[in-house]
Amino acid sequence: MTIEEEIFKRAKIDFAKLCKYGFKKNNLLYKYSQNIMHNTFRIDIEINNAGIVKGKIFDLSFEDEYTNFRIEDNRGSFQNKVRDEFINLLQDIKDKCSTREVFIYEQTNRIAKAITQKYGDEPEFEWEKFPGYATFKNNNKWYSIIMNLNFNKLGENSSKKVEIINLKLDPTTIENFLKQKGFYPAYHMNKKHWLTIILNDTISDAKIMQLIAQSYSYTISKKIKQNSKKCDRL
Numbered sequence: 001m002t003i004e005e006e007i008f009k010r011a012k013i014d015f016a017k018l019c020k021y022g023f024k025k026n027n028l029l030y031k032y033s034q035n036i037m038h039n040t041f042r043i044d045i046e047i048n049n050a051g052i053v054k055g056k057i058f059d060l061s062f063e064d065e066y067t068n069f070r071i072e073d074n075r076g077s078f079q080n081k082v083r084d085e086f087i088n089l090l091q092d093i094k095d096k097c098s099t100r101e102v103f104i105y106e107q108t109n110r111i112a113k114a115i116t117q118k119y120g121d122e123p124e125f126e127w128e129k130f131p132g133y134a135t136f137k138n139n140n141k142w143y144s145i146i147m148n149l150n151f152n153k154l155g156e157n158s159s160k161k162v163e164i165i166n167l168k169l170d171p172t173t174i175e176n177f178l179k180q181k182g183f184y185p186a187y188h189m190n191k192k193h194w195l196t197i198i199l200n201d202t203i204s205d206a207k208i209m210q211l212i213a214q215s216y217s218y219t220i221s222k223k224i225k226q227n228s229k230k231c232d233r234l
Contacts, residue, residue, distance in 0.1 A: 138219035
């Protein structure tokens, strides 16, 4: 993950604020430049219409791009000072030109908001060691678990960071789902009863919400289910 991706991973760009900050719009790009280190370096920041942030640093003495700052050096070298200037600028842009998102990716945030709207449950972040992991509970039972992890943890040939949701489903249906793209054996859960779904728009929001409803049904007490059936027969 790049420096830019790390800083903006839970941020949503407010484009109206970019121009107030000093960005200039050029077609579909917002551009901003700032000299640092007594005008010996220049930071150029570009943000596209999808909110993707990219930055470069130029050595003004040689009029050439300076890339060493991306190599973190724990010895307090000069390149770390340049790196810190870059990080400080990105953090300032984030603080003044974005709103915070609970999760990293758009579909994850949409699904989390849909769960809260439908069931009234807010995500609970129960593990200090894993701040991106969240659970949704009913009757103190999990019915949805959101995690972020490297894609290769799901058996894919990629170290890209992804977000997933684990749902509890009928064991007789899980095998059929695993034949479809976007579904995986449950990560860190009982694979007989749970299923993992990647949250990258491979599966539609509507389909995921249908499966969440099935998972939610396992948290409803038997007494409530029995009363509901009685009402249906009246």
